[in-house]
Amino acid sequence: MTIALAVHGGAGPISRADHNPERDAVLRAGLAAALDAGHRLLHKGGSALDAVTAAVALLEDDPLFNAGRGADFTLDGTIELEAAIMDGHSQAAGSVTGVGVAKNPVKLARRVMETTPCVMLGFAAADASARTEGLACVTPDYFFTEPRWQALLQEKARLAAGLDTDTAPDRHGTVGAVALDHQGRLAAATSTGGRCAKWTGRIGDTPLIGAGTWADRHCAVSATGHGEYFIRAAVAHDIAARLAYAGQTLADAADSVINGTLLELGGSGGVIAVDVHGHVVMPFNCAGMYRAMVDGEGRRELALYRDEAAGEEAGTNPDGRSG
């Protein structure tokens, strides 16, 4: 059986002008490290669940991305992390929101799935579970990065001045991974700090099964973008439902939702998705999305901007949507 993996690190009005060559390079290196770690696991016969857990955990550890270390702050300057994971084979799922101490929320989401009677745990209970389960726990300073703090101060100044929310990708990033393993099993995982200056207590699409994260026997989907719209459109499950009931291809389904339904509601962002045949799509309806994949035919792609037809490798993207 074939294997495939994709990862993302946020979507938004990303342009080349936003990044100096050094930042461009470290973003690509971060995506490549997550992609390679997950793909190596799959290649050795590891499970899709293990692959997405490993890839997302690496992106959580990388301070460049808005998840785990380097997460965005709430309006009150606190950290409230969210993550979800879903096993497409059993449709088991785990998710957490309002996490403040678990170093890797995706690992906590997985423990919720595997060791509790719950699918979703929130706030104090999620943190308590991280300690009970013996997962790595940290103090709030671990998550602190100066760029995210400055982004919060700028966003609060914008709000105080009555300006619109800044929609730069660094203001609402998310990380995620989707995978297909040698046994034909699909899995998805997503993790985020949430929107910059989000309301304390706000729960976004990332930990909501069917909105920001979904996996079943048809496909696995992980989303990034303005979460409220992804919830209202049930983006991740809607893509899977189009495969199951409308007979659409993964490319058509993901494109219909991201460039159709979601755009009509006014929502910006994108998804990565993989189907059971190893097809990978990475559509987005904004200027750019940090993304990388190795599909079932071994094509590799890594890109940040819309105008990249393919990434660092000699990969090609047949439908042109995710390139």
Next chain:
Amino acid sequence: MTIALAVHGGAGPISRADHNPERDAVLRAGLAAALDAGHRLLHKGGSALDAVTAAVALLEDDPLFNAGRGADFTLDGTIELEAAIMDGHSQAAGSVTGVGVAKNPVKLARRVMETTPCVMLGFAAADASARTEGLACVTPDYFFTEPRWQALLQEKARLAAGLDTDTAPDRHGTVGAVALDHQGRLAAATSTGGRCAKWTGRIGDTPLIGAGTWADRHCAVSATGHGEYFIRAAVAHDIAARLAYAGQTLADAADSVINGTLLELGGSGGVIAVDVHGHVVMPFNCAGMYRAMVDGEGRRELALYRDEAAGEEAGTNPDGRSG
């Protein structure tokens, strides 16, 4: 245009033997009061949103049902209420979890939808929002009822003895309503105290848009049952997706999900659903569901048990599924 409304008050292994005539009568009276309040609003030209809000608020106020007053307790003996509402016309949605002070969580969910940038708020932030919005707030004793407290003590004793969870309906009730108004707009709302002896911090399907609550231009759905399975099957959105993409009727879609997908996963419970033509279905895969409806043709039905072909009125149920 036609109008239609349905309400539910929980599903589970309900049998006539569980209820003396007095309890049977007050349960029916509670459902009838909610149904009549919502239907009266629709009949006067009110919106589907107002109808489901009014119906669910009445069920929250009724101590017989597991939502608002009379809610089940967490494992720690605390109250953590959840509710969601969705407007099928705009696909706007609001939801809350971990609510401890708002007298009517469904009204708080509606405020989240109408006055905040969020779809979902949790725990301390949800309660703070109830106060900020000037909604009726109460102290924990308001929610306390002796039968729910005894149920918690019994459940804790069962858990301590290593027995299975009690699946009686009073252990995981939910209330909800779905409506179609004169302008062809659909809406759904759901509210719950969650499972009896649930983990503190556990978030169930009720407040998850697409799992326990969904409305779009095709149909409106509100669920009740073992929430974790409803999340893993994205029950409410899956029913809508089958209408949108598979061309199924509402009856076929709801039956396929409740007696197919959900049952295969091992999940018990049911849904109420209404489509844009005023068809109402109320399927469940367990022994009974507290339910009532007036469909688009004016047929009225109110029932508690599986063996009731119709309710107190002379209503009939053509497909026999929800009767």
